[in-house]
Amino acid sequence: MAEGFNQFRADFPILQQTVNGEPLTYLDNAATAQKPNQVISALTDYYRSDNANVHRGVHTLAERATLKYEAARKKVQTFINADESAEVIFTKGATDGLNLVASTYGEENVHEGDEIVISITEHHSNLIPWQQLALRKKATLKYIGLTPNGEIDLDDAARQITDQTKIVAITHASNVMGTITPLKKIGELAHQHGAILVGDGAQAVPHIKVDVQDLDADFYVFSGHKMMAPTGIGVLYGKRQLLEEMPPYQYGGEMIDFVNLFDSTWTQLPWKFEAGTQNIAGAIGLGIAIDYLNTIGMAQVTVHEQQLVDYVLPKLVAIDGVTVFGPHDPSRHTGVIAFNIQGIHPHDVATAFDMDGVAVRAGHHCAQPLMNTLGQVAMVRASFYLYNTQTDADKLLSAIKDTKEFFNYGAVKA
Numbered sequence: 001m002a003e004g005f006n007q008f009r010a011d012f013p014i015l016q017q018t019v020n021g022e023p024l025t026y027l028d029n030a031a032t033a034q035k036p037n038q039v040i041s042a043l044t045d046y047y048r049s050d051n052a053n054v055h056r057g058v059h060t061l062a063e064r065a066t067l068k069y070e071a072a073r074k075k076v077q078t079f080i081n082a083d084e085s086a087e088v089i090f091t092k093g094a095t096d097g098l099n100l101v102a103s104t105y106g107e108e109n110v111h112e113g114d115e116i117v118i119s120i121t122e123h124h125s126n127l128i129p130w131q132q133l134a135l136r137k138k139a140t141l142k143y144i145g146l147t148p149n150g151e152i153d154l155d156d157a158a159r160q161i162t163d164q165t166k167i168v169a170i171t172h173a174s175n176v177m178g179t180i181t182p183l184k185k186i187g188e189l190a191h192q193h194g195a196i197l198v199g200d201g202a203q204a205v206p207h208i209k210v211d212v213q214d215l216d217a218d219f220y221v222f223s224g225h226k227m228m229a230p231t232g233i234g235v236l237y238g239k240r241q242l243l244e245e246m247p248p249y250q251y252g253g254e255m256i257d258f259v260n261l262f263d264s265t266w267t268q269l270p271w272k273f274e275a276g277t278q279n280i281a282g283a284i285g286l287g288i289a290i291d292y293l294n295t296i297g298m299a300q301v302t303v304h305e306q307q308l309v310d311y312v313l314p315k316l317v318a319i320d321g322v323t324v325f326g327p328h329d330p331s332r333h334t335g336v337i338a339f340n341i342q343g344i345h346p347h348d349v350a351t352a353f354d355m356d357g358v359a360v361r362a363g364h365h366c367a368q369p370l371m372n373t374l375g376q377v378a379m380v381r382a383s384f385y386l387y388n389t390q391t392d393a394d395k396l397l398s399a400i401k402d403t404k405e406f407f408n409y410g411a412v413k414a
């Protein structure tokens, strides 16, 4: 089962080390994923052999760099099934893409009295841009609530989305509880009311097959670094017609057609939204990360993570003093699991785990409204990826046992 993927671990040099005398068990993949040799080599090869600025030169290196950069865009297009590569905008990451949409489409289309609908489970990146837009425009920000299971409540979505709604912006998969959103259904509701759907795919694209046309998403964002690409590269997908109608996000080189003294015109998609020198090496690295995922197959990646969750989640739920947030049914999960140990602060848990070489995250996970809703200040989050194994899951379980002993859990409980 989940051990079958051990062959991939050899591709990830960072996983070969020990931490505090223990083999590293990296379970912080929802924060950022590790990089295989293929991606690392693509970066060094690019800088050793091809480095030049794209689109601007006719010399050989400039042409080579441009070809590689645009080939990466094409790989993204195919990977998410966008209709054309012009609908793929390279950004710094999911946050950048969401800010782009809020500052351009949002600025033009949201007016006083309009509604923007998000959910209570959103990452701050898919919350603050809309909150600030709503404040600027005197629009109303509305929140879709959760079912008792911690999943987005579709009945509430139907109540919150109205004819006044202009934008519905929802995460495709939660970065805290690992729940998967029925984004297509929410999109249908949005479209019935004339609103657009913005999908936050930061925690979905690395783990499940995403088809932006099937979702009928108007905009969809994700970050390269959570899918083994470098940091500082991400993608905004947008439907051509919407992107055409939107004003540019930033102004400068690359995004212009003609510059006159007192006005200018903008170049065509996708470059209209790529002002200035882009993260060329990052985009190329993202293309190689996509190649890596394609070699395994996204269906296989999902199955592998599902097997790990099937294995570990029931065991976590059964541990005395451990509270798992979100669904306890493994089939309702990505490889992201949030929990707390009664009486031990999440930061202390994460520090104790580190003594066992286990890397997890503790905190509010950039989702303070969700923490408040669940009555928690912070949580521990373990998140799995394709290079994790059943051994890693067992290590997580033994780290919990060690931590409980270290903090004298029995006495705490009593």
Ligand code: PMP
Pocket (backbone or CB within 6 Å): 030, 031, 092, 093, 094, 095, 096, 123, 125, 126, 171, 173, 174, 175, 200, 202, 203, 223, 366
């Ligand atoms: N949305 C979700 C659901 C996320 O998990 C994250 C990253 N934690 C983001 C948005 C923001 O991604 P980035 O920091 O790469 O821009």
